Amino acid sequence: MQAEKQTVSEEQLVVFELAGETYGVEIATVHEIIRMQDITDIPRTPEFVEGVINLRGRIIPVIDLRKRFGLGVAEQTQSSRIIVVEVGGVTVGMIVDSVSEVLRLPANNIEPPPAVISGVDAAYLRGVGKMDDQLIILLELSKVLEKEEKKQLQQESFQEVAATQE
Amino acid sequence: MSSFDMSQYLNVFMDEAEEQLEIMDDGFIKLEQSGEDPDLLNRIFRAAHTLKGASASMGFTNMAELTHDMENVLDKLRQGEVSISQGLVDILLECLDTLEEMKQEITANGNDLAIEISKLAGKLKASTEQSEDQAAEIDEEKSEEPEEVAPSEENVESAIKAAEMDLTEVEKNLIQSADIKGYYVYRIIVELNLDCQMKSVRAYLVFNNLEDYGEIIKTVPTTEEIEDEKFDRSFEIYLVTEEDTDKILNIVKSISEIADVKVSQVFLDGEKPAGIKGPVQSVEDYQNPVKKDADKPDSMPQSGAKVPKKQISQTVRVDVERLENLMNLVGELVIDRTRLTDVGDSVRGKLGTDDLVEDMEEITVHVGRVTSELQEEIMKARMLPIEQVFKRFPRMVRDLAKKAGKDIEFVVEGEETELDRTVIEEIGDPLIHLLRNSLDHGIETSAEERLEKGKPAKGLVKLNAFHEENQIVITVSDDGRGINTAKLREKAVKKGLISQDAASRMSQKEAINLIFYPGFSMAKKISDVSGRGVGMDIVRTHIEKINGIIDIDSKVDRGTTFTIKLPLTLAINRSLLVKVRENVLAIPLVNVVEILHVEIDRIKTMHSHEVTVVRGNVLPLFSLSKVLGWQSDEDKRTKLPVVVAGISDKRVGFVVDSLMGEQEIVIKPLGDYLGQISGLAGATIMGDGRVALILDVRGLVAKTEVRSGYEQAN
Structure with missing residues (x-):
């Protein structure tokens, strides 16, 4: 991914809102954006995993990005959306507050991420883009959807479950 | 059983061998990295064991021997008698390479005898510092590489081109495929003695003896004519074999009343000279192998009948993947059929009786019927x-x-x-x-x-x-x-x-x-x-x-x-649908023993554990919701629906909220991101488009064991 970026002078981003901040993911990773729908709860998964949905015959897991980043729970609204992304062969739906636009961002407007930004760990960030007066937090999706971390979280929730059973 | 028949499941064996080799390959590398890991060792050990069994039943003795030796070493690792070292992994990997070679050898020649294993067996044994006399046994097994052909004798004519002979397309194809597989094709001209009394008997003996070493693909004149003695003193045989010309000459000459034999090699135009073995073709080709060594010669050589004639066949070979794909698509259709019926009901509810609604229902019924038939046909196509x-x-x-x-x-x-x-x-x-x-x-x-x-x-x-x-x-x-x-x-x-x-x-x-x-x-x-x-x-x-x-x-x-x-099939599964906390769950019917409605006062507590008695047997009861890890509200019902699930002889009762009935479901994986979730086998899409989870009853039952064991310990 890194190599590609250097040759392209601008990036196309899908821009969305999450807990009052503006985030962006590369358009190439976005499969589609769908409205909220019935999500089937899956037991024994980390809290941020909302469940699975039926996307035209495929079973797709859905995560709540707010919960993923620990940004607090919010009511789902009419503007809530599921962004279906595909990273490294894994397809996942991410619940966001709203999707605002598709944006072209010149590559030299992107700066490395500060250590902590609005509560989201820098490890999940690829950089910060500046567009006019707007700051767009660019997500490193491969990190956000990382499996190792997921496993660890799963383990923890397992222990929780075990604890509640005792 | 002749080698020809074995080829039918050679493909299955090859796939199996491939899979087990992959498991071992992966496992050895991990073993080296992570040291002893009992689960991993067990996995590798099973792979070696499976391969051993499969190769032994196919008659590939060297492969069976080698895997047996590997298994010995792995067992010692498992028992902790030997510890893992880089040297040991090297040897084990070398074994894998040899097994791979054997696999290729089997594809090419139908056996694994050409692969030397005694040295490796020795190394394996040395690695565990055990000295039994197994290596000596293995030594006997080793066979020598076939020698290159040296056409030298006077009876050996210079090589001839197939084009110069009167060969049909089918025969040319046979020669070509034999050549690719590294076999030789010879034209053998046999001349009988002038005073030979029973020419057809002599000819029969020639056929019979040659068929022990290869396959006769053509005779001039035809076999029938030779049998009827409709030939003069000489006849021609086209033979596909692995042997060299000298050997063939000797075989024919050993029969009495033969005046002269001429053996010449046959090439197709533009082919490489023999002796150079061509690349091995895909396993697929092995379906029609050139009969190489028949232990038991057939009662009567009917070379004409044995040649697989290329005719327009009524069957088509289809890639398995295609069938899988078709099956998946039919799965989608099955789901949509159910949805269509559901939507049809809603439409009728909204519009009442209407011509349009009736038309639609008619179509729905028809689509449903066609889908069922399609499903059945594709299922049948996958049946063997x-x-x-x-x-x-x-x-x-x-x-x-x-x-x-x-x-x-x-x-x-x-x-x-x-x-x-x-x-x-x-x-x-x-x-x-x-x-x-x-x-x-x-x-x-x-x-x-x-x-x-x-x-x-x-x-x-x-x-x-x-x-x-x-x-x-x-x-x-x-x-x-x-x-x-x-x-x-x-x-x-x-x-x-x-x-x-x-x-x-x-x-x-x-x-x-x-x-x-x-x-x-x-x-x-x-x-x-x-x-x-x-x-x-x-x-x-x-x-x-x-x-x-x-x-x-x-x-x-x-x-x-x-x-x-x-x-009958793995892709579509009849399941019992139940409801737990607003979630629809599918329990495969194979695992459902019966459904009970248990009165709450018939539930007793044993070892701080809920049980009920069914026909004199104690049945442990679990709330399905709790077992899955969901919280469940206090049950205020007086009668509980219980699904009795069975895994081998174990019976466990799962208390559910309600029963929804039986349905045919298509199993879909939950995907990489979620990975394996204990207690779940996958998901399916319901008639209304919603997702229902499929329970892994085996996993759930195992979990209940752990829990009850834990509680008992307390």
């Missing part, structure tokens, strides 16, 4: 008679019985029973294990022992397959010793698998099922037949992997019967 698997057993049983010195009658029934090819692929290994088990442990060692017990001297092993409702039932039975449960209990306690207390509390049935415990084996010594305790464990895992059930029925001195019940 179980004969495919069964056919290789008689030979195996015979060989094993001979080895063990037992007189055994082997009866096979129901070979024509058809089942899905995915199931066929999975069922071979478990059946091998079960048959070996019956032969090795079941049937008594001596005829006297049997006679004393009032049984015929000859042991009986029976393999049967039949349809029962929507399932395939396969039974493997013997009239041998039966399972001695007292010994089983003793052994299980000794091995530390269960406590003395638990052993004495076990029912007869539970005790019999001890043989499915990992690491359990009743064999006193290690043979290549069975007896390392992986066998039965593998059998159960394999069968449950394909949603099957295995059951044992055994009476001491009367015999043992293993009953396997399998679904």
Whole structure:
């Protein structure tokens, strides 16, 4: 991914809102954006995993990005959306507050991420883009959807479950 | 059984071998990185064991020997007698390379005899510092590389081109494919003595002797004419073989009343000269192998009939992947059919009786019918008679019985029973294990022992397959010793698998099922037949992997019967739908024993655990919601719907919120991101488009065991 970026002078981003901040993911990773729908709860998964949905015959897991980043729970609204992304062969739906636009961002407007930004760990960030007066937090999706971390979280929730059973 | 017949399941064997080699390859590397990991070692060990069994039953002795030796080393690793080192991994990997070579050799020549294994066996043994005299045995097995051809004798004509001869396209094709596989094609001109009395008999002898070394693809004049003695003094034979010209000359010359023999090699235009073996073709090509070494020559050489004529066939070979894809698409259709019906009902509810609605319903019904038929047809296209698997057993049983010195009658029934090819692929290994088990442990060692017990001297092993409702039932039975449960209990306690207390509390049935415990084996010594305790464990895992059930029925001195019940297909599954906390869950019907409505006051507590009594048996009860890890509200109902699930002999009752009925569902994976979630086998899409989770009953039952065990310990 890194190599590609250097040759392209601008990036196309899908821009969305999450807990009052503006985030962006590369358009190439976005499969589609769908409205909220019935999500089937899956037991024994980390809290941020909302469940699975039926996307035209495929079973797709859905995560709540707010919960993923620990940004607090919010009511789902009419503007809530599921962004279906595909990273490294894994397809996942991410619940966001709203999707605002598709944006072209010149590559030299992107700066490395500060250590902590609005509560989201820098490890999940690829950089910060500046567009006019707007700051767009660019997500490193491969990190956000990382499996190792997921496993660890799963383990923890397992222990929780075990604890509640005792 | 001739080598030709073996080729039918050679493909299956090759795929299997590939898979096991991959597991080992991956495992050894990980082993080197992570050191001893019991799970990993078990996995590798099973792969080696499976490959050993499969190669032995196919008659690939070197491969079986090598895997057996590897297994010995792995077993020592498992027992902690040897520790893992880089050197050891190197040797093990070298073994894998050799196994890979054998695989290629088998593809090319139909056997693995050309691969040298004694050196490796020595290394393996040295690595564990054990010196048994196994390596010496292996030495005997080694065979030499076939020598290059040196056409030298006067009778050997210079090579001729196929174009110069009168050959049909079919024959040219045969020559070409033989050449690619590294075989030689010879034109042999045989001239009989002037005073030869019975020309056709001489000719027959020539055919017969040559067919021991290769395949005759054409004769001039035709075989029929030669049989009718419609030829002068000489005739021509086109032979595909691995032997060199000298050998062929000698074979023909050894027959009396032959005046002269001329052997010349045949090439197609533009072909490389012989002696250079061409690249090995895909395994696919092996379906029509050039008959190389027939141990038993056929009664009458009918070379004409043996040539696989290329004619326009009524069958088409289809890539398995295509069939899988079709099956998936039909799965989608099945879902949409259900949805269409649901939507139709809503539309009728909204619009009432209306011409348009009626039209739509008519179409819906028709689409439904067509979909069902389509589904059935595609299912059938994937069906194969179980004969495919069964056919290789008689030979195996015979060989094993001979080895063990037992007189055994082997009866096979129901070979024509058809089942899905995915199931066929999975069922071979478990059946091998079960048959070996019956032969090795079941049937008594001596005829006297049997006679004393009032049984015929000859042991009986029976393999049967039949349809029962929507399932395939396969039974493997013997009239041998039966399972001695007292010994089983003793052994299980000794091995530390269960406590003395638990052993004495076990029912007869539970005790019999001890043989499915990992690491359990009743064999006193290690043979290549069975007896390392992986066998039965593998059998159960394999069968449950394909949603099957295995059951044992055994009476001491009367015999043992293993009953396997399998679904017709793996892609579509009949399930019971239940509701738990607004979630719809699907329980595969194969695992559902019965449905009960239990009055709340009939639920008792035993060891701080809820149970009820059903027909005199204690049935443990669990809230499905809790077992899955969901919180559940307090139950205020007086009557609880309970789904009784069964895994082998275990019965567990799951309390659900409500029952929704039975439905055909298409199994879909949950995907990489979520990975394996304990208790879930996947998901399916319902008629209304919502997702329902499919329960992994085996996993759930295992979980309940852990929990009840934990609670009891407290």
